[in-house]
Amino acid sequence: PKNVGILAMDIYFPPTCVKQEALEAHDGASKGKYTIGLGQDCLAFCTEVEDVISMSLTAVSSLLKKYKIDPKQIGRMEVGSETVIDKSKSIKTFLMQLFEESGNTDIEGVDSTNACYGGTAALFNCVNWVESSSWDGRYGLVICADSAVYAEGPARPTGGAAAIAILVGPDAPIAFESKFRGSHMAHAYDFYKPNLASEYPVVDGKLSQNCYLMALDSCYKVFCEKFEKLEGKPFSMAEADYFVFHSPYNKLVQKSFGRLYYDDFLRNPSFVDEAARTSLEPYKSLSGDESYNGRDLEKANQQASKKIYDTKVQPSTLIPKEVGNMYTASLYAAFASLLHNENSSLVGKRVVMFSYGSGLTATMFSFKIQEGQGPFTLSNIVTLMDVAGKLKQRVEFPPEKFVETMKLMEHRYGAKDYVTSGDCSNLPAGTFYLTKVDSMYRRFYARK
Numbered sequence: 363p364k365n366v367g368i369l370a371m372d373i374y375f376p377p378t379c380v381k382q383e384a385l386e387a388h389d390g391a392s393k394g395k396y397t398i399g400l401g402q403d404c405l406a407f408c409t410e411v412e413d414v415i416s417m418s419l420t421a422v423s424s425l426l427k428k429y430k431i432d433p434k435q436i437g438r439m440e441v442g443s444e445t446v447i448d449k450s451k452s453i454k455t456f457l458m459q460l461f462e463e464s465g466n467t468d469i470e471g472v473d474s475t476n477a478c479y480g481g482t483a484a485l486f487n488c489v490n491w492v493e494s495s496s497w498d499g500r501y502g503l504v505i506c507a508d509s510a511v512y513a514e515g516p517a518r519p520t521g522g523a524a525a526i527a528i529l530v531g532p533d534a535p536i537a538f539e540s541k542f543r544g545s546h547m548a549h550a551y552d553f554y555k556p557n558l559a560s561e562y563p564v565v566d567g568k569l570s571q572n573c574y575l576m577a578l579d580s581c582y583k584v585f586c587e588k589f590e591k592l593e594g595k596p597f598s599m600a601e602a603d604y605f606v607f608h609s610p611y612n613k614l615v616q617k618s619f620g621r622l623y624y625d626d627f628l629r630n631p632s633f634v635d636e637a638a639r640t641s642l643e644p645y646k647s648l649s650g651d652e653s654y655n656g657r658d659l660e661k662a663n664q665q666a667s668k669k670i671y672d673t674k675v676q677p678s679t680l681i682p683k684e685v686g687n688m689y690t691a692s693l694y695a696a697f698a699s700l701l702h703n704e705n706s707s708l709v710g711k712r713v714v715m716f717s718y719g720s721g722l723t724a725t726m727f728s729f730k731i732q733e734g735q736g737p738f739t740l741s742n743i744v745t746l747m748d749v750a751g752k753l754k755q756r757v758e759f760p761p762e763k764f765v766e767t768m769k770l771m772e773h774r775y776g777a778k779d780y781v782t783s784g785d786c787s788n789l790p791a792g793t794f795y796l797t798k799v800d801s802m803y804r805r806f807y808a809r810k
């Protein structure tokens with residue numbers, strides 16, 4: 363099979379959201395801290411009737427329906443998530459309910475977990491399967507789903523929630539350049555979830571930023587080396603039209619792109635423009651540590667790369683800014699934003715993707731974009747995803763109601779024997795929602 367990659371995708375995020383500007387005031391943070399400081403506009407969250415399973419059910423059923431995919435045509439289904447509802451039973455098995463009617467039980471794959479990286483692991487598994495000798499000609503289906511919630515404090519405004527379903531197969535409009543992959547994997551305690559009684563992570567914010575940037579450098583280096591070896595020419599930012607990043611919050615994406623720009627400058631000053639060469643010159647011989655913690659360097663990088671950021675990164679920032687960190691879904695929601703904003707003008711373009719999961723695991727990889735065929739064209743993906751429509755249909759909650767919801771969810775996490783309000787008035791038609799958890803912890807869902 364040739365040009366294996368993404369044939370179609372759909373995204374679901376809860377319509378319930380809170381404005382960062384309002385949250386900032388409510389939390390007593392200084393004005394602009396969440397909106398300019400973190401670069402975030404809005405945060406979506408699950409109320410008690412939604413969870414990572416209901417969002418996944420919604421995303422998968424929507425994708426199959428919109429593209430008229432016969433459920434029998436799915437041969438592998440993989441879920442990436444770090445939202446643990448059950449330590450044994452995979453989210454994937456819940457999704458098998460959608461295949462019952464068709465009689466298709468011959469679907470490989472389970473869940474992949476490592477912070478925000480699980481979705482990329484799941485995607486690679488599906489792509490590798492289609493490229494392998496065990497492929498049986500059917501589609502792969504990847505689901506990235508998370509509800510990102512933090513305890514009260516500085517990390518809380520970086521929450522979010524979403525599920526993305528991605529159909530994988532050959533002759534794809536979004537094709538993997540499978541040879542160009544750079545990974546960086548190491549042991550770190552930057553963000554982890556050791557307390558199994560709580561949904562909240564333990565997070566060292568500053569360390570997580572540094573780990574993210576270090577992993578970015580390392581992946582970029584390997585990616586460039588592999589590119590040069592195979593293409594016979596050096597890689598620089600000019601070789602890619604867009605860079606899409608895992609987006610915990612937009613400010614980190616701005617810093618990341620600045621960092622790549624700095625990496626290019628260090629690799630070869632002629633990769634960057636004249637003015638940037640002068641402004642970055644004083645930082646040429648900083649040690650690694652100094653360079654990760656240097657505020658002046660950070661500002662100089664962001665300044666130098668600002669214009670290119672606007673063309674190569676900005677179009678991918680819409681959904682992450684509006685919805686927040688979606689953990690495994692964040693990178694693919696950023697990519698969905700790029701499709702939404704650039705549509706068919708992406709044909710022929712190269713997109714570099716950077717996936718990061720704390721703990722830590724990271725990979726840089728790339729797509730080559732084509733027109734596509736049949737229902738699997740860029741413009742069809744954009745139309746069916748309807749990002750603008752979904753953003754428009756949202757319901758803004760005041761911060762007090764958001765905090766109240768978080769409290770209730772804390773209470774519900776790991777609990778049994780309760781019924782939810784069943785109130786689905788805010789949810790669009792076709793959305794799955796949680797109705798009850800019985801005395802055996804079994805979860806029941808209905809569809810609006």
Ligand code: ACO
Nearest residue numbers: 392393394395398399400516517520567568570574610720
């Ligand atoms: N107006 C404008 N900017 C402001 C204002 C203001 N009033 N107040 C603060 N800022 C700026 C700060 O200068 C800073 O920007 P800078 O980094 O460019 O200097 C930014 O806002 C954030 O302020 P901090 O004081 O650094 O924020 P704090 O330490 O309170 O929290 C953090 C930020 C660490 C990101 C926290 O939200 C967090 O822990 N989030 C979760 C961890 C995370 O997402 N890590 C990323 C990788 S791992 C992952 O994906 C989960």
